[in-house]
Amino acid sequence: MQATLTVLGSGTSMGVPTIGCACAVCRSSDPHDRRTRPSIMLSYRDPGDNDRHVLIDTTPDFREQALREHITQLDAVLYTHTHADHILGIDDLRPLTYHHKPGRMPLYATPRNCEFLRNMFRYIFEADYKFGGLPLVELKPIEGAVELFGARFEPVTVIHGETPILGFRFGSAAYLTDHSSVPPDSLAKLRDLDILFLDALRYKPHPTHSTVEQSLEIVAEVKPKRAFFTHICHDLPHEATNAALPPGVQLSYDGMKLEFEI
Numbered sequence: 001m002q003a004t005l006t007v008l009g010s011g012t013s014m015g016v017p018t019i020g021c022a023c024a025v026c027r028s029s030d031p032h033d034r035r036t037r038p039s040i041m042l043s044y045r046d047p048g049d050n051d052r053h054v055l056i057d058t059t060p061d062f063r064e065q066a067l068r069e070h071i072t073q074l075d076a077v078l079y080t081h082t083h084a085d086h087i088l089g090i091d092d093l094r095p096l097t098y099h100h101k102p103g104r105m106p107l108y109a110t111p112r113n114c115e116f117l118r119n120m121f122r123y124i125f126e127a128d129y130k131f132g133g134l135p136l137v138e139l140k141p142i143e144g145a146v147e148l149f150g151a152r153f154e155p156v157t158v159i160h161g162e163t164p165i166l167g168f169r170f171g172s173a174a175y176l177t178d179h180s181s182v183p184p185d186s187l188a189k190l191r192d193l194d195i196l197f198l199d200a201l202r203y204k205p206h207p208t209h210s211t212v213e214q215s216l217e218i219v220a221e222v223k224p225k226r227a228f229f230t231h232i233c234h235d236l237p238h239e240a241t242n243a244a245l246p247p248g249v250q251l252s253y254d255g256m257k258l259e260f261e262i
């Protein structure tokens with residue numbers, strides 16, 4: 001099936017511009033240098049000819065991202081992990097969950113992350129509100145690949161500092177955010193890709209995130225047709241960084257759209 005990947009956010013946890021920072025990238029007039037927190041959406045037509053939209057992560061910027069991209073429907077959310085920059089927009093799913101009545105919008109995460117989300121957002125999952133006002137969502141623990149509306153989403157484990165978290169492969173594309181390393185078993189799941197998204201925070205090493213250089217090594221190893229970097233901080237000016245990257249590798253940016261086979 002033909003699918004569209006929309007980059008909702010390409011920025012690191014603090015976003016770019018960063019609050020209180022007056023560096024050149026934070027003051028840049030290039031719209032590509034404005035990066036909201038990291039998330040993508042996959043859109044495709046299912047075998048029953050219905051449009052489907054699957055979100056990866058609900059960032060604190062989800063509301064702005066949804067308004068910017070005119071999102072009117074969301075069918076499911078997949079979570080990579082439970083850091084604040086990937087989950088705090090959960091409440092803004094609210095208007096999009098109403099279309100799921102009398103059901104609930106499914107949220108897929110590892111069993112451990114489902115437990116974390118249940119505890120973190122007790123007001124949603126243990127609610128006793130008489131008058132609504134809550135997102136109508138349900139947690140769906142996943143142990144392995146999940147099929148959503150005719151498309152297969154395969155978890156790809158990456159290491160984020162000391163913690164294993166999830167990336168996902170879906171058809172000819174894969175999205176890995178928040179990794180400091182990618183284990184060999186996971187690299188093996190990334191063969192023959194048209195599109196590969198990788199974490200590339202900055203040039204300087206970081207304990208929990210990949211650098212431009214480290215992610216270029218992954219690109220050289222798995223050889224996707226095109227690679228895009230995300231979770232980018234204010235150390236990387238869009239235009240100058242892109243000019244220095246090898247062919248087939250680019251920084252992603254908020255609002256970027258890519259076509260691929262899912």
Ligand SMILES: [Zn+2]
Pocket residue numbers: 012013038083085086178231
């Ligand atoms: Zn993050």
Ligand SMILES: [Zn+2]
Pocket residue numbers: 017018021022023024025026027234
């Ligand atoms: Zn800055």
Ligand SMILES: [Zn+2]
Pocket residue numbers: 081083160178
């Ligand atoms: Zn993280």
